[in-house]
Amino acid sequence: VAGMKGSELIKRMIRNYFYIFGCIMFLITILRQIFKPESSYDLKTIYIIMLFSLLSSIPGAVLLGTNKKISEMEMRIRAVIHFTLLELILVVLAWILGYVTDMVSGIVMASEVAIVYGMVRVLLWKSDKKSADLINEKLKEQKHGN
Amino acid sequence: MKVSIEEISRDKEEEVVIRCHEVNDDVIGMLNKLKTDSHILIGYDGDNIHRIKMEDIYYFDSVDSKVFIYCKDKVFESKQKLYELEELCRGKEFFRASKSSILNITKISYIRPSMSGRFEATMDNNEKVMVSRQYVPVLKTMLGI
Numbered sequence: 001v002a003g004m005k006g007s008e009l010i011k012r013m014i015r016n017y018f019y020i021f022g023c024i025m026f027l028i029t030i031l032r033q034i035f036k037p038e039s040s041y042d043l044k045t046i047y048i049i050m051l052f053s054l055l056s057s058i059p060g061a062v063l064l065g066t067n068k069k070i071s072e073m074e075m076r077i078r079a080v081i082h083f084t085l086l087e088l089i090l091v092v093l094a095w096i097l098g099y100v101t102d103m104v105s106g107i108v109m110a111s112e113v114a115i116v117y118g119m120v121r122v123l124l125w126k127s128d129k130k131s132a133d134l135i136n137e138k139l140k141e142q143k144h145g146n
Numbered sequence: 147m148k149v150s151i152e153e154i155s156r157d158k159e160e161e162v163v164i165r166c167h168e169v170n171d172d173v174i175g176m177l178n179k180l181k182t183d184s185h186i187l188i189g190y191d192g193d194n195i196h197r198i199k200m201e202d203i204y205y206f207d208s209v210d211s212k213v214f215i216y217c218k219d220k221v222f223e224s225k226q227k228l229y230e231l232e233e234l235c236r237g238k239e240f241f242r243a244s245k246s247s248i249l250n251i252t253k254i255s256y257i258r259p260s261m262s263g264r265f266e267a268t269m270d271n272n273e274k275v276m277v278s279r280q281y282v283p284v285l286k287t288m289l290g291i
Contacts, residue, residue, distance in 0.1 A: 069209070069246055072276075075262035121263075128259030131282060136256045138289040143252075 009061055016057035024049055045097065052093040059085040087113055162197055187234070189215045189222025196222055200238060204269050206231050206248040218271050241285050243267065244278040251288060 028049075032039060063078040063085075070078070090113050094100040100109050154160070166173050177188060177195075187203070189196045204216045206228060213224040213231065224231065232240075232248055243249045249267060257267045257277065265277040277285070 072260055072262055072264075072266070075260075075264065079262060124263065125259055125261070128263075128265065128279070131286065132257050132259050132265065134291050135282075135285060135289060138291060139251070139254055139256065142289070 013061040021053035204253045
């Protein structure tokens, strides 16, 4: 992670960690309220989620949060590695928690993660495209004004 | 010290050349006086020192702790740090595009999102410069969006 100070990296990791942990807890609480209101968290589950939130925060901070100047191709390779690591971490977490029990459920889970990841990417790109179009319109206006 | 002034035709670029035995405090003082003109920056091209108009600058880029001034088809080195240049550019048509670059908005041809989640600005001279998504709101504000 050349180009990024250790303190910056740790700060980014801690921030990511709390985002991930908060989101998981929020979603699990809502989903349990809807589908399994009678069940409760045991301490072990919380520790497992804490551990995996930490593991999930590392690839993002290390691979995508660097200040080093990196090319478009290198950035894409990093995004692929990031996605693969996330898949791995999430499937292993689901397996430990007992949501994934065999190969088929593992593949289904990995596919779901891939679809959500892809959808987020597409939505993000569409929103960026809209921003870029607005900017280009203003740039054109500015050039014609001069 | 001998002072020479040479008038040149409009089609040639204005330039100040300091011939000295060594770059001492007096020479640096003179350079700083030249730099106080907020529309002019000093760029170095080997042993040559150039006065560069702000409006001729496309972007500033820092590579391995060196800062470079990119013009249409020339690159000069700057002795100033990127944050100092950012300060000088404040209130002008320049914006911070990433941790390592500052772009002249008037020289951007168009901008487009890249697949990696960043933005790519194509300058009027067809050079492509990356824009971090965290700085896009700054650009939008400057354009009145």
